[in-house]
Amino acid sequence: MRPARAAYLIAEGSRDGLRRAVQEATSRWGGQTEPIVPVPEDGTIAPDHRRVIEVAHVDGLVNVDAPADHAQSLAESFDMQLTPIDHIDRWGATRCTSHPADLALPATIDGSNGYVIAAEGAPLWQVAAAGDLRSEAEKGFHDAGTAVRRVRFDHEIGESQLWDHTLLGATTVSMSEEWASPAPSDSPTVLFLVSDADDFDTCLAFWNLRALRSVSRGAIPMHLLPVDISHWTAWPRVLAGALQRPDQFSPDVLIASSSVGEQAMHTFAQNMGLQLSEEQQVSRSMTFGKEVPKRSAPFTYLVGLPMRYVDFERRYGLAALVDVPVVGEKTALRFTSPVPTKLDYGGMSLVSISGGPIDALPKREPVAKLVTDNAEWHDDAIQLAALLQRDWRLELRIPTPAAAYEAVMRERTASHLLSDKGAIGAGLLDEAATDVLAEPNVFETIRQLTTPRGEDIAKKLQKLFGKDRPLTEDQKAFAEEFGGRSERVFKSANRLGCGSFETAQTALEHLAGIGWAERGFQTACSECKIKSFAPFSQETVRGIARCPVCGSSTDYTREPGRGLVLHYRLDARVDFANDNGVIAHLMVIGALDRRYTHTLLKPGVDLFFADGVQGEADVIGICDGKLVSGEVKMSGRSFTDTQLNKDMDIAERLRSDIYLMAATSPIEEEAKHRAKARCDELGVELLILERDDLLR
Numbered sequence: 001m002r003p004a005r006a007a008y009l010i011a012e013g014s015r016d017g018l019r020r021a022v023q024e025a026t027s028r029w030g031g032q033t034e035p036i037v038p039v040p041e042d043g044t045i046a047p048d049h050r051r052v053i054e055v056a057h058v059d060g061l062v063n064v065d066a067p068a069d070h071a072q073s074l075a076e077s078f079d080m081q082l083t084p085i086d087h088i089d090r091w092g093a094t095r096c097t098s099h100p101a102d103l104a105l106p107a108t109i110d111g112s113n114g115y116v117i118a119a120e121g122a123p124l125w126q127v128a129a130a131g132d133l134r135s136e137a138e139k140g141f142h143d144a145g146t147a148v149r150r151v152r153f154d155h156e157i158g159e160s161q162l163w164d165h166t167l168l169g170a171t172t173v174s175m176s177e178e179w180a181s182p183a184p185s186d187s188p189t190v191l192f193l194v195s196d197a198d199d200f201d202t203c204l205a206f207w208n209l210r211a212l213r214s215v216s217r218g219a220i221p222m223h224l225l226p227v228d229i230s231h232w233t234a235w236p237r238v239l240a241g242a243l244q245r246p247d248q249f250s251p252d253v254l255i256a257s258s259s260v261g262e263q264a265m266h267t268f269a270q271n272m273g274l275q276l277s278e279e280q281q282v283s284r285s286m287t288f289g290k291e292v293p294k295r296s297a298p299f300t301y302l303v304g305l306p307m308r309y310v311d312f313e314r315r316y317g318l319a320a321l322v323d324v325p326v327v328g329e330k331t332a333l334r335f336t337s338p339v340p341t342k343l344d345y346g347g348m349s350l351v352s353i354s355g356g357p358i359d360a361l362p363k364r365e366p367v368a369k370l371v372t373d374n375a376e377w378h379d380d381a382i383q384l385a386a387l388l389q390r391d392w393r394l395e396l397r398i399p400t401p402a403a404a405y406e407a408v409m410r411e412r413t414a415s416h417l418l419s420d421k422g423a424i425g426a427g428l429l430d431e432a433a434t435d436v437l438a439e440p441n442v443f444e445t446i447r448q449l450t451t452p453r454g455e456d457i458a459k460k461l462q463k464l465f466g467k468d469r470p471l472t473e474d475q476k477a478f479a480e481e482f483g484g485r486s487e488r489v490f491k492s493a494n495r496l497g498c499g500s501f502e503t504a505q506t507a508l509e510h511l512a513g514i515g516w517a518e519r520g521f522q523t524a525c526s527e528c529k530i531k532s533f534a535p536f537s538q539e540t541v542r543g544i545a546r547c548p549v550c551g552s553s554t555d556y557t558r559e560p561g562r563g564l565v566l567h568y569r570l571d572a573r574v575d576f577a578n579d580n581g582v583i584a585h586l587m588v589i590g591a592l593d594r595r596y597t598h599t600l601l602k603p604g605v606d607l608f609f610a611d612g613v614q615g616e617a618d619v620i621g622i623c624d625g626k627l628v629s630g631e632v633k634m635s636g637r638s639f640t641d642t643q644l645n646k647d648m649d650i651a652e653r654l655r656s657d658i659y660l661m662a663a664t665s666p667i668e669e670e671a672k673h674r675a676k677a678r679c680d681e682l683g684v685e686l687l688i689l690e691r692d693d694l695l696r
Contacts, residue, residue, distance in 0.1 A: 001339050001351050002175070002317040003029040003097035004059040004385075006088070007052075009066040009074065012038045015200055017065040019127055022168075022207070024062070024085060026117065026131035027140070029098045029347070030316070031171040034058065035211045036204060043070030048307075052208050053078060055311055059350070059378075060093035096385045098347030101144035104340035105173050114147030115167035116160035122150075123197030126157045128207050129224040131168030141167075155232045161223040162242045174339045176216035178317040184218030186248055187309050188282060188302075193227040193257040193268060201258035212310035219245075220309060227260050227268055236273050243299045246292040249284050251277035251300035265303050274301040315379055317352060326357050326398045333394040346388035354381040357398045360598030362627050362657075366407040370399040380625070401600035405622055412654045415608045419616055422604025425582045428516075428573060429603060434590025436510045438696035441498045443587060443664065445507040448496050449517065449570045450578045451488045490522070490533040490569035494559075508568045516574045521556040522567045523547050533569050584632050587694045588619050588662045594696070596623040607650065615650045619660055628687070630660025636667035636690065641674070648678045662689040 008024070010017030018036060025031030035056045037049045053061075060081045063071040075082035083092030108114055117133055118126035133141070133148070141148045148167055151157055160166050177184075192206040203224065210222045221242070229235055243252045253274055255265045266276070277300040318338035324331060339349065358381065361367050368375040368382060372395070375382050384394070399407070409416045418426060436442055493504040511517035520535035525547035532548045534540050534556070545556050557565050570578075577583055585603040593599050601621035608614055618632040631647050633639060639661065651659045661667065661675050667690055679686040 001320070001337065001349055001388075002178075004094050004348070004350055005030050005056070005097070005316070006034050006060055006062040006083075006094040007056060007058045008034065008036045008062050008064050008085070009039050009071045010036060010064045011066050012040045013200060014038070014065055015124055015198060018124065018200065018204060018207075019132065020085065021062075021064050022127050023132045023134050023137065024064075024088060026133055026168050026171065027099065027137045029100055029103060029171060029173070030175050031100075031131075032168050033172065033175070033211050033215065033316070035208045037208075038204065039066035039070050039074065041067070043067065043073055045074065049208075051311070052212065055212055055313070057314055057316070058094075059096075062088050062092075062094055096348040096350050098349060098388050099140065099144065100167075100171050100173060101141055101146040102341055102343070102346035102388065103173050104342060105146060105170055107145050108147045109165045113165070114149035115170050116156060116165050117148055117150055117167045118157065119150045119152065124203050125194045125197055125199060125224055125226065126151070126154065128203040129157050129161055129168075130166040131171075133167075154226070155229070155235065158223065158225055158229070158232060158235060159238060162221075162238060172215045174318060175316060176318055177214060177314045178319055179313075179315040180214065180217050181313050184214040184220075184309070184312055185284065186218050186246065187220045188249055188252055188254050189221040189243060189245075190223070190254045190256060190305055191268075192222065192224045193255065193260045193265060194224065195227060195257070195259035197226070199259050202260075205256075205258050209305065209307075209310055214310075214312075214314075215316075227257070227264055230271065236271070239272055240297060240299065244294045244296065247295050248286065248292060249282060250279060251282070251302050252295055253299060253301040254282070254305050255301055255303050256305040262303055269301045273297070274299050276300065277302050329397060331396050331398050333392070333396065335392050337388070337390050337392060339388060341388055341390055344390050348385060349388040350378075351384045351386055351392075351394070352378060352381040353384070353394070353396070356598075358382055359625055360401060360622070361399065361404045361625055362408050362622050363625060364408050364411065364627075364655075366411045367399065367404045370403060370407055371396050401598065401622055405600055408622075408627060408654075413607050414610045416605055418602065419604040419606045421580055421582050421585065421618070422602055422606075424573070424577045424580060425585050425603025428577055428582070429586055429589065431593075432514045433516070434586060434593060435696075436514050436516070437583070437587045438590050438594070438694065439507065439510055440695060441503055441507040442510055443583065443694075444498050445496060445504065445511065446516075446570065446574065446578050446583055448498060449489050449491060449568065449575070451570075451575050488533070488569055488572070488575060490520070490567045492522070492565045492567045494565075511570070511574075512568065516571050517568045518571065520567050520569065521545070521564060523554045524557055525550060525552055525554045527552040527554075533567060535569070581632070581634055584634055584662075584664050585618055587664070588632050588660070588689055591662075591689055591694045592619075592623055592628070592660075598625070599623050601628070607654075609653055613649075613653075615646065615653075617650055617654075619662070620654075623658065626657035626685075627654060628658040628660055629654055629656040630658075630662065630687075632660075633663040634665070636663035636665045636671070639663070639667055639671040639675070644671070644675055644678060648682065651679075651684055652682055656684055658685045658687050660687050660689065662694075664691055664694065666690055 008021035021036045025034045035052045061075045062083050062085050064085045072082055081093045083094055089095055117131045192202055194202045206224045213220045275298045320335045320338045322333050322335045363377045368377050371382050375384055494501050496504040498504045512519055518535050520533050523532045523534050523545055528550040530549045545554050547554050559565050589601045605617050605620050617629045620629045629651055659679055676686050
């Protein structure tokens with residue numbers, strides 16, 4: 001649970017814009033973590049400022065006084081909503097926050113004194129350091145019972161920062177990084193120095209770096225001060241007291257400024273009783289299992305502030321664990337708010353819901369609407385905007401993976417249905433089958449038992465004649481006609497050609513165990529000279545052996561030392577499926593089932609798009625909330641440029657998260673590189689599965 005947060009856009013060099021943005025942030029939950037970004041006249045913001053918006057992970061942009069067209073273009077480049085500051089509380093993503101006084105914020109800082117803000121009309125550095133309020137907002141705090149006081153002397157701004165007595169600092173009440181990477185740690189105190197009272201550049205740099213520092217996972221005290229504080233007679237002593245922090249880093253202080261020269265910063269440090277560190281950079285030490293000693297005088301400093309101290313990915317929010325079974329059409333979540341409020345209800349907030357059933361869903365808008373009408377996806381969780389309250393009851397509809405898949409396909413296609421291969425595969429797909437297909441030699445065994453048909457015979461004829469003599473139409477017709485008349489293949493373990501007798505027998509028994517192959521004997525008729533398969537039945541259990549072709553009495557095949565020889569024949573469905581390449585689809589689905597926790601996969605789907613384009617995906621579905629689509633080949637050499645172009649067009653149209661490139665034999669490296677380049681262009685993850693990847 002967290003507030004919606006904004007990044008404020010101001011005109012380049014606009015002191016009034018900076019002041020207005022600070023005033024707004026001071027009255028918002030989480031306001032101190034909201035960055036301010038200047039927009040130049042040409043509309044191109046500096047790379048550092050773009051990075052500030054990215055790292056801050058805000059929910060929307062608010063235009064203070066930046067050029068409207070440039071502000072809108074910037075919002076579009078971040079795929080964010082833009083709201084004029086006058087409407088920040090009325091509409092837009094950034095309205096979903098609360099007044100700090102609605103939260104469990106103490107009425108005063110110490111039982112009597114109010115939270116500190118800048119004096120009315122104060123210099124810009126005081127505003128950026130402690131916060132400011134317009135008159136109606138200041139009255140709102142007082143009406144809510146929260147004491148606020150404006151300073152009379154500038155040194156009060158300095159001390160209020162040291163002791164965290166500013167109203168701006170209080171806006172981070174009930175805020176925490178729910179996740180941060182790399183994890184921030186305690187760091188030296190940072191002092192920003194302004195060259196004059198309205199030093200725009202330093203005030204802005206200070207504001208943004210403080211907005212990016214961790215609010216809960218690593219302490220980095222940051223203070224904004226004038227370079228000349230010689231009249232603050234008690235300040236060196238007060239600062240020394242604040243620097244007595246755990247001895248886990250060195251030096252004690254970093255001094256930075258956008259306008260003050262390095263020599264002036266050294267002079268400031270000497271006046272504060274600081275010594276220049278002998279180290280050239282910040283060092284850290286970790287102490288475990290014992291009390292950490294405090295830093296002590298003489299305190300040391302360095303000049304400069306590396307961005308890395310605040311450049312970490314983050315997700316804000318306070319969490320509540322709710323253990324609830326997902327049964328039936330609707331699920332009710334009941335929990336006490338992790339964000340305390342003064343009253344039963346406060347302002348607005350954003351609630352994110354995650355967990356096993358949610359994690360398994362594709363992160364698409366139509367799927368979010370299946371959960372609840374006003375839901376959307378944010379950071380891979382379902383997010384709702386709702387009134388902040390003490391006791392929550394949320395009623396959700398958790399869709400099945402099948403319903404989520406259909407919602408995605410309805411959004412991205414005009415229609416879709418199982419392909420011919422997909423229908424064959426769906427009839428054979430089950431967990432037992434995919435488990436067996438992951439065993440060594442099973443797929444090779446299926447190939448040995450697959451009956452050659454027209455296309456296969458045509459390929460063998462072409463190989464016999466040579467590539468320089470293409471088959472005639474009559475020869476192709478002959479292969480098609482007589483290939484379809486071939487008797488189904490049956491073999492014994494010692495004739496299979498897959499390793500040793502024991503290896504072949506194991507693979508054959510795996511297939512028989514799931515009903516994909518039948519056991520029987522072979523008859524070799526002395527009358528009609530035809531060898532036939534006699535499946536186990538009443539006739540083979542009792543009575544004499546008879547030729548199934550001419551009916552003559554005969555014998556079952558025997559081998560010296562083994563007696564009757566057990567033969568195997570594929571089930572007709574499996575025989576036909578492998579001839580059409582479907583078994584490879586099932587192997588890939590099995591591999592994906594083992595790789596991911598939550599899956600729903602189809603072994604072949606015909607796709608029809610609104611512009612009349614048609615396509616086919618050999619495997620398509622959802623893996624741990626990601627839409628997967630791709631191609632499965634018997635031969636890895638079949639991934640030609642034409643094939644990849646078709647696959648990538650489908651992936652782009654579907655907005656697939658993962659493109660699957662799979663084959664039962666090695667894929668050429670060049671094809672892999674081409675696929676990787678295309679996937680990078682589309683922002684799609686590439687998953688390559690070859691023969692060994694399909695085994696358990």
